[in-house]
Amino acid sequence: MTHTVLPHEVPALLDRFPDARCLSLDCFDTLLWRDCHAPVDLFTALPGVARAQRVGAEGAARKARALAGKGTEVSLAEIHARLHPNGSAAGRAQSAAEELAAEARHCHGFAPVVALMQAAKARGMEVVIVSDTYLDAAQLRALIAAAAGANVAALIDQVFCSSKFGLSKGAGLYGQVLKKLRHAPHEIVHLGDNFHADVEGVAPLGVNAVHLVQFADEVRQRLRLEASADALLHPHCAPKARALQPHRAALSLAEPLCGDAAERLGASVLGPVFHAFHHWLDGEAAALEAAHGGRVHKLFLMRDGYLPLRVHRELGGTDGHELEISRFTATAAHFTSDAAITAFVEDEIGLRPTTLARQMLLPEERIASLLEPLSMEDGTQALLKETRTGPFRKALLRASRAFADRLQAHLRATCKPQAGDTLMLVDLGYNGTVQNRVAALLASRLKVHVAGRYLVLREKEVTGLDKRGLIDARHYAPEVLEGFCANVALLEQLCTKAQGSVVDYTPDGTPLRGPNDIKQQQSAVREAVQQGCLAFQRAARNAVVRTPCDHAPAMWREAAASVLARAMFLPLPAELAVVEAFEHDVNLGTQQTVPLFDRAVAARGLKQRGLFYMNGAERMLLPAEIDREGLATRLSLMVHRLFDPPFAYSDFGQGGVALDVTLVDPASGQVARRQVQATPTHDGFYTAAIPVGEGRFAVAAHIGQLAEWFEVESAVHVPVADFISGKHEALRRETVAHAAPEGIGRMADRLWHSPAADGHLLFPPPADSRDEPVLLALTFRPLVLRQTRAAAGQTTPAAERTVA
Structure with missing residues (x-):
């Protein structure tokens, strides 16, 4: 009979079989789980051996056994003989030993199965391992002891390996095992993850075969994509396993218990990331205490540090504090000199003048009288002039000093630091602006050391401050860090606390917050996501049984980076459905x-x-x-x-189509005919960039010569400089160009039909005058090509492929 069990149900599995006398277990992915995505990923950890070489050697050994009529099951010694055809016996033995050591380093016991073994022993049952493996019984038992501990190996009474019998479970191994056991088939419960081997190869013999379903299909897809992200992020030049996924075991326990898609998002993405971050922070705190003495205060910056603090407390941390210092309040408190004011203005000029003025604590009535009637450009100039005056600077220095007093009171109320202590500011990242603004201030006033520890750190300047990130420039190129930081808005919204950002403090340090403009529904979804993250932490405490592991910090860092990259760049539809209605608050003293x-x-x-x-x-x-x-x-x-x-724009432009256009100067009546190369863009569309001088030419686009049926996505007049710069549409100065059809009929919103080859669209010059070169950007998709043109060979292969 066939049964199914989820990972969290495994410890109680024997309750289903009260008459069982023997527990039979598959080994890999049942009792022993690897830290990497696939078994072959471990082969990159073998010194002097490429993964493909190790895979090829195993294939060659199996082929040789099959040709000799001995089946396809091989031993580790046979594999390494093929791997080193000219090697000595001692060298081959050393190579095999290195593989066993790599396995031990990257394997661990799956705690629910260990608990099941203990339950079996408590019932007086025999426990056996039946594994499809190239290891022999002694090697497999030694590996279990090395990876999960000698006490786990001691629970095993017998080990049966396919390499010894020359048969896999799917080919009849279990029939041989039954001959060795003193139990009737119905008295045996066999548990394994491989349905073909552990169910189809076992159940027909009368054994109670139980399929361990590690992951749902969506989780498997997510893990595959994470392994793909790992291949890009971590080239694995040194001998070490690739596609490290130490979170697999905890995820298998947590994910099935999540109530909805939001909780699953929290468990599968935020869970592993903040588990890694938590343990890294513990290590960093210990290092800071050793280096500087005194006490290390873990100060989680609100609002984005809220979820890291919750994880810290979920995992037993008692030394974490909520510290409400925002970019706005840190900046408001940091104006200690004329130089600080000048540096701030130089750095931040370009913000809205009203935002900049509020950040420099200008009273609202003065902001209104100075800036409200003015454009952004004129307002900026007016504010610059104001910041250069003596009265403004004296007022700002006085207001900032008072603001710093209130901020200091908030910090003292939060953690009561003593001289010589370390303030460890904890945040998601990404430049450490709060630390940049207040580190010197706090160090001077409180006689403390200020350190910043971030999930992702990408400093814009070489600040020289004590900053580190779980993911930072020690391990990743600047481009990678920039890539992470370009997509942090979602992470921020999922980690934050459902309250407004702090904008000031009372004299005793009580935070004063701005309004929380995020929708209540978004807050509810965020809470569900965070609950999923916390569920992962609880599962992680009960997922793994392993011997001491010195490479765990690096392994979890790489896993966190791969999980983040996958979630940021390859999100799944179910994940995006959770956050589809989310909004992001800018948090610069505005309510935007x-x-x-x-x-x-x-x-x-x-x-x-x-x-x-x-x-x-x-x-x-x-x-x-x-x-x-x-x-x-x-x-x-x-x-x-x-x-x-x-890459340049031209690198994407191969295989365009020639579009005939006529340029007409309405003022002089001059007419010019030319061909413009329309560049392929996306999904069968092309964009023709048609120069119209300084906006004086009308354009007749003879699309009817190219296609009988076509779709027009857009037509806009845009300055040439903006078009070739690659600016995003929202930043380009463009105006819609309206077409007058000649011999062409509009059949739907964007669908056009040109019965004859002389059909064209006429675009008048832009309505506003321009003093710079302008072009008409016409984006269209041919649907049915003009047969005469195609027969004459006047279309490119790329154009022919656009025929619907």
């Missing part, structure tokens, strides 16, 4: 919120500009906006953002 993503904007950009659109697409969460564009497009974005290859 913006949508996290808008698929329509990205779809239009891709059709107009193709993949090159990504160069100038300054979107909040662009990967979410293109999630329906196919894996190839999303991978292109991922590579572009993480590695910044120097």
Whole structure:
């Protein structure tokens, strides 16, 4: 009979079989789990051996056994003999020993199965291992002891390996095992993860075969994509396992118990990331205490540090504090000199004048009288003039000093630091602006050391401050860090606390917060996501049984980076459905919120500009906006953002189509005919960039010569400089160009039909005069090509492929 069990149900499995006398277990992915995505990923950890070489050697050994009529089951010694055909016996033995050591380093016991073994022993049952493996019984038992501990290995009475019998479970191994056991088949419970081997190869013999379902299909897909992200982020030049996923065991326990998609998102993405972050923070705190003495105060900066603090407390931490210092309050408190004021103005000029004025504590009535009647450009100039005056600077220095007093009172009320202590500011990142602003201030006033510890750290300047990140420049290139930081808005919204950002403090340090403008529904979803993250932490405490592991910090860091990269650049539909209605609050002393993503904007950009659109697409969460564009497009974005290859627009323009256009000067009546090369963009669309001088030419686009049926996505007049710069559409100075059809009929909103070859669209010059070169950007998709043109060979292969 066949049964199914989920990982969290395993410890109580024997309750289903009260008459069982023997517990039979598969080994790999049942009792022993690896820290990597697939078994072959471990082979990259073998010194002097490429993964493909190790895979090839095993294939050659199995082939040789099959040709000799001995089946396909081989031993580790046979594999390494093929791997080192000219090696000595001692060298081959050493190579096999190195593989066993790598297995021991990257394997661990799955705690629920260990608990099941203990329950079996408590009932007086025999426990056996039946494994399809190239190891022999002694090697497998030794591996179990090395990876999970000698006490786990001691629970095992017998070990049966396919390499000894020359048969896999699917080919009859279990029939041989039954001959060795003193139990009737119905008295045996066999548990394994491989349905073909552990169910189809066992159940027909009358054994109670139980299929361990490690993951749902969506989780398997997510893990595959994480392994793909790992291949990009971690080249694995040194001998070590690739696609490290130490979170697999905890995820298998947590995910099935999540109540909805929001909890699953929290468990599968935030769970592993903040588990890694928590343990890294503990190590960093110990190092700071050893280096500086005194007490280390873990100060989680609100609001984004809220979830890291919850994880800290869930995992037993008692020394974490909520510290409410925002970018706004840190900046308001840091104006200690004229030099600080000047540096701030130089750094931040370009913000809205009203935002900049509030950040420099200008009274609201003065902001209104100084800036409200003015444009942004004039307002900026007026504010600059104001900041240079003596009275303004004296008032700001006085107000900032008082603000710093209130901030200091808040900090003292939070953790009561003593001279010589360390303030460890904990945040998601990404530049450490709060630390930049207040580190010197706090160090001077409180006689403490200030350190910043961040999930992701990408410093814009070489500040020289004590800063580190779980993911930072010690391990990743600047382009990778920039790629992470380009998509942090979603992470911030999922980690934050449902309250307004602090804007000031009372004299005793009580925070004064701005309004919380995020929708209540968004807060409810966020709480469900955070609950899923906490559920992962609880599962992680009860998922793994392993011997001491010195490579755990590096392993979890790589896993966290891969999980983040996958979630940022290759989000799954179910994940995006959770956050589709999310908005992001800017948190610069304003109440501004913006949508996290808008698929329509990205779809239009891709059709107009193709993949090159990504160069100038300054979107909040662009990967979410293109999630329906196919894996190839999303991978292109991922590579572009993480590695910044120097692609140019022309690199994407191969295989265009020639479009005949007529330029007409309404003033002089002059007419010029020319061909323009329309460049392929995305999904069968082309964009023709048609120069119209300084906006004086009308354009007749003879699309009827090219296609009988076609779709027009957009037509806009845009300055040439803006078009070739790759600026995102929202930043380009463009105006819609309205077409007058000649011999062409509009059949639907964007669908046109040209019965004859002389059909064309006439675009008048832009209504506003221009003093710079302008072009008409016409984006269209041929649907049915003009047969006479196709027969004459006047279309390119790329154009022919657009025929619907």
